[in-house]
Amino acid sequence: MYLSKTEAAVLPTTLVATPRPPAPPAAGRRIWPMLGPAFVAAVAYVDPGNFATNFSGGAAFGYTLLWVIVAANLMAMLIQTLTAKLGLATGRDLATLCRERLPRRLTVVLWVQAEAVAIATDLAEIIGGAVALHLLFGVPLPIGGLITAVVAFVLLAAQSRGHRPFERVITGLLLVVGLGFGYTLVGSGVDVGGVAGGMVPSFEGQESILLATGILGATVMPHVIYVHSALTPGRYGDVVTAGRTEGGRRRLLRAQRLDVVLAMGLAGLVNAAMLIIAAQLFTGGSQADTLEGVHAGLGDQLGSGAAIAFALALLASGFASSSVGTHAGQVVMAGFLRRHIPVLTRRLITLAPALGVLALGGDPTTALVWSQVVLSFGIPFALVPLLWLTSRRDLMGGWVNRRITTLAGCLVAALIIGLNAHLLLGLALG
Numbered sequence: 001m002y003l004s005k006t007e008a009a010v011l012p013t014t015l016v017a018t019p020r021p022p023a024p025p026a027a028g029r030r031i032w033p034m035l036g037p038a039f040v041a042a043v044a045y046v047d048p049g050n051f052a053t054n055f056s057g058g059a060a061f062g063y064t065l066l067w068v069i070v071a072a073n074l075m076a077m078l079i080q081t082l083t084a085k086l087g088l089a090t091g092r093d094l095a096t097l098c099r100e101r102l103p104r105r106l107t108v109v110l111w112v113q114a115e116a117v118a119i120a121t122d123l124a125e126i127i128g129g130a131v132a133l134h135l136l137f138g139v140p141l142p143i144g145g146l147i148t149a150v151v152a153f154v155l156l157a158a159q160s161r162g163h164r165p166f167e168r169v170i171t172g173l174l175l176v177v178g179l180g181f182g183y184t185l186v187g188s189g190v191d192v193g194g195v196a197g198g199m200v201p202s203f204e205g206q207e208s209i210l211l212a213t214g215i216l217g218a219t220v221m222p223h224v225i226y227v228h229s230a231l232t233p234g235r236y237g238d239v240v241t242a243g244r245t246e247g248g249r250r251r252l253l254r255a256q257r258l259d260v261v262l263a264m265g266l267a268g269l270v271n272a273a274m275l276i277i278a279a280q281l282f283t284g285g286s287q288a289d290t291l292e293g294v295h296a297g298l299g300d301q302l303g304s305g306a307a308i309a310f311a312l313a314l315l316a317s318g319f320a321s322s323s324v325g326t327h328a329g330q331v332v333m334a335g336f337l338r339r340h341i342p343v344l345t346r347r348l349i350t351l352a353p354a355l356g357v358l359a360l361g362g363d364p365t366t367a368l369v370w371s372q373v374v375l376s377f378g379i380p381f382a383l384v385p386l387l388w389l390t391s392r393r394d395l396m397g398g399w400v401n402r403r404i405t406t407l408a409g410c411l412v413a414a415l416i417i418g419l420n421a422h423l424l425l426g427l428a429l430g
Helices: 005-015 027-034 037-046 048-061 066-090 094-101 104-137 141-161 163-188 192-198 206-217 222-231 246-281 291-302 304-337 343-359 364-390 393-399 403-428
Strands: none
Touching: 037 066, 037 163, 037 222, 037 246, 037 304, 048 104, 048 206, 048 246, 048 291, 048 304, 048 364, 066 094, 066 192, 066 206, 066 222, 066 246, 066 364, 066 393, 066 403, 094 104, 094 222, 094 304, 094 364, 104 141, 104 222, 104 291, 104 304, 104 343, 104 364, 141 163, 141 304, 141 343, 163 246, 163 291, 163 304, 192 246, 206 403, 222 304, 222 364, 246 291, 246 393, 291 304, 291 364, 304 343, 343 364, 364 393, 364 403
8 A cells, every 4th residue: 555645744643643741740749849948947936935935924814815926926927928038039048138238347247146146046945955854854954955955966967968858857846846735735625715815915914015025026036037048049949940930939939938827827826835725724823934833734734644745845846946046057157257167166156155054053944034035136137137128129029029018027027126125124124
């Protein structure tokens, strides 16, 4: 059988099937691998300092200050969304952009205060881990501090294998904290009417205002603003290429917003659980004045399981937040000064104050409170530059903030700065 030239020309298009392009992956499969950076940042929102503040608030005023935790968590979502977007849009972290865009002297000032914040952060986290080891195994506090520092250093080694292993480890420890308080919350029960009443903004005297100020003031951890902006560049593939189109920007923003909502939502639930447990079990008592008292009280009222769950959650919080704090110190120095020092050297420098407090027999809970006061000084130094940079179209391009976003961010910044000033003034005046 012979084919004509016309038939032969037609044959390939009629008898040979044209291969179909592969189907694009489902939306969920495209987005889920992008999650992770916000979970690293979320650890700072459930660090040992939050343990003391939330349990004190619930024990002193019941459910009254629950709305403060909810409001603080919403603020955290906005701020962490902005810092993640800054890294996505520019490919650089906040500290590096400050060095590039601000005068040299101001950059040095920002670096000095950021290092002070790193030391204060390590103080709270090392002490929290040391107290947890003492509660679980009877380890002396100074030895517990050293163990916490070593474990945090080991956790940082996961970064040598890429961002994903480190994020998985930190997320796992965050889940341990969440599961610990979930278990304890089931045992303590929840007063639905109390929860509903606690969602209505109100205070019970000047002392409740001061404590609410402390909760809000300790919410935005300045070191994770730097860290989160450093985790997103390169984390989402070829951001530069994808971000040139409106569709690409929407996809990337959707991924990082989901990351922030899930991570900060988990942190907010944990903080709320702390206050609810304290309101259910410790209202009107003095057991929640110290972490050791909370541990003993949980054991007395709910059994040894609840006490162990609390101590394990505190231990996971101390380990995770300490490693993130050390990473923050590296980001800060590299960004502001374009210099690196060995991680071990940095660890020893930031560890010294915490070990000094433990060795001298200082009260761990008091040290935690004062570390939060130092952190409050650092909030404006990170938050104000963040708002200024993300509102600049010449830097952000199509990623620039909407006016309503910038306005909301300015209101949050003014509120946090004002409340921190009120907190510091109250502490100064006794």
